[in-house]
Amino acid sequence: MSASFLLNSGHRIPLVGFGTFQIRSRELIFSVLEHALAAGYRHIDTAVVYRNEEHIGEALKTLLPKFNLQREDIFITSKLIPSLNQTEEDVVSLVKQSLKNLQTDYIDLYLIHWPGVSGLQSEHKDNSKYRNNTWATLIKLHQSGLIRSIGVSNYLIRHLEELKASHSVIPSVNQVEWHPHCHDLDLLKYCRDNGIFLQAYSSLGSSNVDSLRHDPTIIKVAQALGKSPAQILLRWALQQNIGILPKASSKSRIVENINLDFVLPDDVMNTLTTLQVKRKYAWDPKIVH
Secondary structure, three states, rough: OEHHHHHHHHOOOEEHHHHHHOOOOOHHHHHHHHHHHHHHOOOEEEOOOHHHHHHHHHHHHHHHHOOOOOOHOEEEEEOOOOOOOOHHHHHHHHHHHHHHHHHOOOOOEEEOOOOOOOOOOOOOOOOOHHHHHHHHHHHHEEEEEEEOEEEEOOHHHHHHHHHHHHOOOOOOOOEEEEEOOOOOOHHHHHOOOOOOOEEOOOOHHHHOOOOOOHHHHHHHHHHHHHOOOHHHHHHHOOOOEEEEEOOOHHHHHHHHHHHHOOOOOOOHHHHHHHHOOOOOOOHHHHHOO
């Protein structure tokens, strides 16, 4: 699965990436990344709050030569959450620490992870100030070459409108929760109209809640097509030209999640898009002012 999308920054991002949320131990990081690279993943998604950047950097330094790969063959995403009293120097320091942890001279994509300040202080009066200050600093880091592309995560239309009104550089990517139980078609249209690539997280729901993967309609479709529920969910997003970041720790699941070379019929796509179940499995940015 080598398909990619051309970002508004001029760089290409693989449509299928490997998510590393909650994968922290050094041993596990080495194991999953070895399986992921062997399976064909070339995009690794992490974040400051995942606390695994350092292990990922170590693993890639060891594993890339094993698979005859260079740094430029890999696309790396990381993210930070704005914090109270955060200065431009603080943001620069966080990004440079990510570079050091990941043992790289540049990061392909860096995101503002959340539109509010850290600690999910949704109604804090300075949310707008800190997310805009953070974006201004990421623009400078992008211009310096330390970051190839910049973007956001969990931004709604109103957050994006605010950003667009205040800055000349718009995000290359908006990473949001996206699956048949939770998808904002107005947000998708807005992003496409403004040249922002939509990337999905939690495509399979939550690691702790399996109601999405056990949805009767999704199971029925999976059985009819001879695929797993996870493959159906991932293909549904991919077929909309939306990026995906499946996470798995076993070799079989890692391979399964990238084996998506099939097509969902139009009626199946419509059925999944119009499911009556509406549920979020991750944090909700609607509460952030």
